[in-house]
Amino acid sequence: MRPSWMLRLFAAFGLLVLLAPGALVLVVSFSAGxxxxxxxxxxxxxxxxxxxxxxxxMSALATSALLAAAVSALALLVGAPAAYAIARLDFPGRGVLATLLMAPLLLPTLVxxxxxxxxxQPLGLVATWPGLMLGHSLVAIPFAVRIMTTAFAAVPKELEAAAWTLGATPLRAALRVTLPNAAPGxxxxxxxxxxxxxxxxxxxxxxxxxxxxxxPVEMFRYAERTTDPLIAALAMSLIVFALLMVAVVERLMGFTRAMGRD
Known part of the structure; x- marks a missing residue:
């Protein structure tokens, strides 16, 4: 069933409202004032x-890029095995495990x-790389688990079974068959x-x-003490970067499917 013209009109209006702040930032970022x-x-x-x-x-940008890369690697190392267990194995407490891994997303980041x-603070890990990695991983791992669970569930179990019949151990079948097929995820x-x-x-x-x-913290501090358009130029650069990254996800497996909403 095709959407009615009224629904299309409301959708277009909603899209306009969402894009308006970005358009404003784009114009201001090119200001000569x-x-x-x-x-x-x-x-x-x-x-x-x-x-x-x-x-x-630029120093804060380098820190954020290195930190994000390390957190992404850690989230995959922790999240991929957990996602495989949730998607492919049948064991007591599987639902509890999935719920616990998603729990950080239910709490406000302020908390x-x-x-x-x-x-x-008592461990001396505040304002350190390990402390920041741990804090960011707490909210990144649930995303890795959710996406990888979807990716593993999409791989037919018959492929693993065929590998087993050819003499592969369950671990080798998972590493050589299932994981490569789930690589886009x-x-x-x-x-x-x-x-x-x-x-x-x-x-x-x-x-x-x-x-x-x-x-992000340096941007927040800069915006508190300065009112020039440099912050708009930085914001626009980050918007373009984020759009490119989302386009990569959409190209590989579809953003809706990646978030487990298919």
């Missing part, structure tokens, strides 16, 4: 040029950040967990320090 004003007094690339020469933001601060999980870590702000606010900070 010294302040965040709309409409801008002129257009220029000066703030994009200033962005890539800003030492503080998670405060809890992590109270736990990591693994790449999608890696991309999305990278974005989750790269964009994490609230937990980072509790765990960063003067000598170790992430890009």
């Amino acid at each position: 010294d302040f965040l004003t709309f409409p801008p007094p002129g257009f220029s690339l000066r703030w994009y040029e200033a962005l890539f020469t800003h030492a503080g933001l 998670l950040g405060l809890g992590l601060l109270l736990v990591l 693994a790449i999608a999980a890696g991309v999305l967990t990278f974005l989750v870590s790269f964009d994490e702000t609230v937990i980072s606010l509790f765990l960063v320090g003067p000598r170790l900070t992430t890009l």
Whole structure:
């Protein structure tokens, strides 16, 4: 059944409302003025040029990129075996395991950040790489588990059974047959967990320090003390980057399917 013109009209209006802030940021990012004003007094690339020469933001960008890559790898290392067990094995407590792995997504990140601060502070892990990795992994692993569960469930079990009949052990069959067929899901999980870590702000606010900070936190601090369009140029660059990453996920396995909503 094709949607009616009224439904299409409401959908178009909703899309317009969602895209309007991004369009505003796009225009302001090319402003030639010294302040965040709309409409801008002129257009220029000066703030994009200033962005890539800003030492503080570029240092925070490098930190966030390295941190997100490490968190993505850790989330896959932990999430892939758990997802395989949930999707392919039948054992007591499987539903409980799946629920526990998803539990961090049910809690406000403010609560998670405060809890992590109270736990990591006595251990001396606040404002450290291990502490940030642990905090970001707490919210990244559930995404990896959900996506990889969908990917493993889509691989026919008959392929593994055929490998068993040819003499492969269950572990070898999983590594040589199931995992390669689920590789697009693994790449999608890696991309999305990278974005989750790269964009994490609230937990980072509790765990960063003067000598170790992430890009979202540095953006927050910059916006508090400065009102120039450089922050709009940075925001637009991150929007384009996120869209490219989502396009990769959509190309590999479909964003809706990757999130387990197919």
